[in-house]
Amino acid sequence: MAPKSSSSFTFTKPSSQSASGSSNTVSTTASSSISALLSAYTNQTTPRLKFIDAFLVFLVSSGVLQFVYCVLVTNFPFNAFLAGFSSTVGQFVLTASLRQQVNPENKVEFKEVSHERAFADFVLGSIVLHFFVYNFLG
Amino acid sequence: MSTAYPLPTNISPTTVANTASLLRIVAFGLISGAAIASRLFAVINFESIIHEFDPWFNYRATRVLAAKGFYEFWNWFDPTAWYPLGRVVGGTVYPGLMATSGVIYNFLHYFNLPVDIRNICVLLAPGFSALTAWATYMFTAEMKDPSAGLLAAAFIGIVPGYISRSVAGSYDNEAIAIFLLMFTFYLWIKALKLGSALFGTLAAVFYFYMVAAWGGYAFITNMIPVHALVLLLMGRFSGRLYVAYCSWTSEHMGALGVFGLLQIVAFASLVRSHVSSKQFQNLLAISVVTMGVLGAGAFVVMTYKGWIAPWTGRFYSLWDTGYAKKYIPIIASVSEHQPTAWPSFFMDLQLLIFLFPAGVIMCFRELRDEHVFVIIYAVVASYFAGVMVRLMLTLTPVVCVSAAVALSTLLDTYVEAREPDVPEGRTEANGSSAPDGKKTKKAGGAVGSQASTTAVAAASSAISDFVSATRSSASSPRQKGIWGADTRLVILLNAIGMLVFFVFHCTWVTSNAYSSPSVVLASTNPDGSQHIIDDYREAYYWLRMNTPQDAVVMSWWDYGYQIAGMADRVTLVDNNTWNNTHIATVGKAMSSPEEVAYPILRKHDVDYVLVIFGGLLGYSGDDINKFLWMVRIAQGVWPDEIQEPNYFTPQGEYRVDDRASEAMKTSLMYKMSYYRLSELYGGGNAVDRVRNQQIPKVGPTLDYLEEAFTTENWIVRIYKVRKEDTLGRDLKTANAFAQGKKKKRSKPVSRRRAIV
Numbered sequence A: 001m002a003p004k005s006s007s008s009f010t011f012t013k014p015s016s017q018s019a020s021g022s023s024n025t026v027s028t029t030a031s032s033s034i035s036a037l038l039s040a041y042t043n044q045t046t047p048r049l050k051f052i053d054a055f056l057v058f059l060v061s062s063g064v065l066q067f068v069y070c071v072l073v074t075n076f077p078f079n080a081f082l083a084g085f086s087s088t089v090g091q092f093v094l095t096a097s098l099r100q101q102v103n104p105e106n107k108v109e110f111k112e113v114s115h116e117r118a119f120a121d122f123v124l125g126s127i128v129l130h131f132f133v134y135n136f137l138g
Numbered sequence B: 001m002s003t004a005y006p007l008p009t010n011i012s013p014t015t016v017a018n019t020a021s022l023l024r025i026v027a028f029g030l031i032s033g034a035a036i037a038s039r040l041f042a043v044i045n046f047e048s049i050i051h052e053f054d055p056w057f058n059y060r061a062t063r064v065l066a067a068k069g070f071y072e073f074w075n076w077f078d079p080t081a082w083y084p085l086g087r088v089v090g091g092t093v094y095p096g097l098m099a100t101s102g103v104i105y106n107f108l109h110y111f112n113l114p115v116d117i118r119n120i121c122v123l124l125a126p127g128f129s130a131l132t133a134w135a136t137y138m139f140t141a142e143m144k145d146p147s148a149g150l151l152a153a154a155f156i157g158i159v160p161g162y163i164s165r166s167v168a169g170s171y172d173n174e175a176i177a178i179f180l181l182m183f184t185f186y187l188w189i190k191a192l193k194l195g196s197a198l199f200g201t202l203a204a205v206f207y208f209y210m211v212a213a214w215g216g217y218a219f220i221t222n223m224i225p226v227h228a229l230v231l232l233l234m235g236r237f238s239g240r241l242y243v244a245y246c247s248w249t250s251e252h253m254g255a256l257g258v259f260g261l262l263q264i265v266a267f268a269s270l271v272r273s274h275v276s277s278k279q280f281q282n283l284l285a286i287s288v289v290t291m292g293v294l295g296a297g298a299f300v301v302m303t304y305k306g307w308i309a310p311w312t313g314r315f316y317s318l319w320d321t322g323y324a325k326k327y328i329p330i331i332a333s334v335s336e337h338q339p340t341a342w343p344s345f346f347m348d349l350q351l352l353i354f355l356f357p358a359g360v361i362m363c364f365r366e367l368r369d370e371h372v373f374v375i376i377y378a379v380v381a382s383y384f385a386g387v388m389v390r391l392m393l394t395l396t397p398v399v400c401v402s403a404a405v406a407l408s409t410l411l412d413t414y415v416e417a418r419e420p421d422v423p424e425g426r427t428e429a430n431g432s433s434a435p436d437g438k439k440t441k442k443a444g445g446a447v448g449s450q451a452s453t454t455a456v457a458a459a460s461s462a463i464s465d466f467v468s469a470t471r472s473s474a475s476s477p478r479q480k481g482i483w484g485a486d487t488r489l490v491i492l493l494n495a496i497g498m499l500v501f502f503v504f505h506c507t508w509v510t511s512n513a514y515s516s517p518s519v520v521l522a523s524t525n526p527d528g529s530q531h532i533i534d535d536y537r538e539a540y541y542w543l544r545m546n547t548p549q550d551a552v553v554m555s556w557w558d559y560g561y562q563i564a565g566m567a568d569r570v571t572l573v574d575n576n577t578w579n580n581t582h583i584a585t586v587g588k589a590m591s592s593p594e595e596v597a598y599p600i601l602r603k604h605d606v607d608y609v610l611v612i613f614g615g616l617l618g619y620s621g622d623d624i625n626k627f628l629w630m631v632r633i634a635q636g637v638w639p640d641e642i643q644e645p646n647y648f649t650p651q652g653e654y655r656v657d658d659r660a661s662e663a664m665k666t667s668l669m670y671k672m673s674y675y676r677l678s679e680l681y682g683g684g685n686a687v688d689r690v691r692n693q694q695i696p697k698v699g700p701t702l703d704y705l706e707e708a709f710t711t712e713n714w715i716v717r718i719y720k721v722r723k724e725d726t727l728g729r730d731l732k733t734a735n736a737f738a739q740g741k742k743k744k745r746s747k748p749v750s751r752r753r754a755i756v
Helices: A002-017 A023-044 A047-072 A078-102 A115-136 B013-038 B041-045 B054-068 B070-074 B096-110 B117-143 B146-158 B174-194 B197-213 B217-233 B239-249 B256-274 B278-305 B313-319 B323-327 B342-349 B352-366 B369-387 B389-415 B424-430 B437-447 B455-470 B484-512 B535-546 B557-567 B580-591 B594-603 B623-637 B662-666 B668-674 B731-741 B747-755
Strands: B521-524 B530-533 B552-554 B608-612 B686-688 B693-695 B705-710 B716-721
Touching (some): A047 A078, A078 A115, A078 B197, A078 B239, A078 B256, A115 B197, B013 B117, B013 B146, B013 B484, B041 B484, B054 B096, B054 B557, B096 B117, B096 B174, B117 B146, B117 B174, B117 B369, B146 B484, B174 B197, B174 B217, B174 B239, B174 B369, B174 B389, B197 B217, B197 B239, B217 B239, B217 B369, B239 B256, B256 B278, B342 B389, B352 B369, B535 B557, B535 B705, B535 B716, B557 B608, B580 B594, B580 B668, B594 B716, B608 B668, B623 B668, B662 B668
Parallel strands (some): B552 B608
Antiparallel strands (some): B521 B530, B608 B716, B686 B693, B705 B716
């Protein structure tokens, strides 16, 4: 908890100084807050969660790519696009749910869900999801 | 610690727990038995038969499924319905019900239990009512405790509001849908409570089952997102909500608005957990509200511009109760789409309707996430139940749940044996009415927060504190609580008495009002014995045996499914009212004079016309009483040919006697209904016993149709459409010629010829 409070301190300090500031100070506020966010993230997050986050980023980029392809090139096998897109979105939220459940900070909320249970639920949810996605392929 | 009645002291806690769970199991078995048994009135009073209208189609489809397999069923095109259009059945049906019975049928046959598919269909609804009781038990146990759950299960098991759609033989989508509804809600609550993706996924799976089974799935589609949204707005976002909602949504991409919002909030809260600041919170709130307003605005604009049309006529009629009457007579004409009358709330729910608000208030006392759900459900379902009779069905479960919560809180309070402590010293000084304030708190804590005080006691505590403060220091606040066994007995006996009356009421309503198959009617003989009126099946069997297989039968759409199911003949319109113009065509033929109707009949290859006539017996659900709807629907398509006012007398009365209007007297429906009725009265004045009017002595004549068959009590009358005259005359002159030449020909001869 200690690094968390110190990082927030570094975040609020410049913003209070630049209350009457110009656009230049606003941008420095934003950049400093983003760098604070990044440093807090790299310092506090466990490797496991970072691994999950990497998968999440991959899913987002895959979804964006499919969407851009659909808009710019063609939506020809439209069912295939729907299936692919909903598969990425569905997998994203399932993975995000897993992240919520295994995040040590949320331990108070998920008393009855162990990490193994969370992963088993994740696998089951993914199987059901892809069952529906498969039926969408057409 | 004093008790109101002696409690045994030598029992171990495990024994108590084991006995309690055994008692729960036994009670639950009895509840299931009662739920199934009270739905069997229909089978015992009549026979094992499919009821009403829609179930006949479901039954017919299930037979196809059981006989030919699922793929055949899925690709089934039915050329005999909506002649000459046909109907793509596989794509226009909710297959959940048929698939369920098909699975049960194959399961039983796999174990060499040769159960008839009809009996499975008849008994499916009672069987699923036991499952509904179980789902309601689980749901209510999450709200309060298992004893409230048992009460709720008992209520839903026998409450007429649910029985009305699930008696044996009522083989309709609602039979399994209410179980799916309650079970999905239970899984959702469970997922939310535990933050478990497993229950969320299961909720999604059962939601899909529901989608396949009943059009009312839209209720779940909206309830769960609304619940999630309300929790968000209440500032109750949590990881559990995120997990539960996402694992439910990810399977079907529905409810995208709340879904996206939740993603944003989740991401924001993740960021906030790293960088916490007041500024950030404000930014978050502002961006969320802005995006919500923008999204809703865009949606409204798009709907307004007509780019998307998400709402159907039935939806509009939910908000504006007069909408359907004004614009879509086909929706308004269905009796179950009428607004609910007040007495039917009491008839369907009896004492539960009084306990219902109390239970909702109980939910406000604790207001955990799941209580918010019940409150939203109660508000939404109450509104919808007031708008449409059939939506009473969705209100019934929540009424049972909250009534059970209220009643079980009352019972908990009064069954509790422990009494508040009375300190001796104070008792001597001030009498028994003024014990110590500290002791009050202690006693309250000991007895338990929910059980010790009623809502009234809690509300009055502030007042009594105030009163005690104004008193002298010698007297302390009055002790709150219940002393003695007599007060307990008075309340408990009252409660038990109410429950007993409830059981009697439910049994009476079920046996008298909701167990009639409406295919078979019952009346009482003068000696009190039952007399079965079986005209429908008599007529349908006549059609089946005496007409060619491809004969086209025209009737009002109410009887389409029955004709297809029982008579196995081609119909023009049926209860799947998808084509308004086609129905209006039938309405026009029925409400036009013979000369106008005949070309319509011939163009549609109609061989027989079937009408329901209750005038002889006093059966009020007949076609003359539905006639105005035919006129209205026809008027919607041909406003310059059919006008509703023409069918009333100049005084604005709806009459069928000699004062009836000209349009009424010449209409095909009138002629077919009263044809030869006066002959039955020996040429005297015939009386229509439904409308209590005298029919003119000279009855209507028919030139283009001839009577083919009339059932024992004249409820069903079937007419054969004549072919064009072989000599090219129109049928009217041909008839006149034939009658002028052969006046002596007696009626029975012509009737026999018609049958051939």
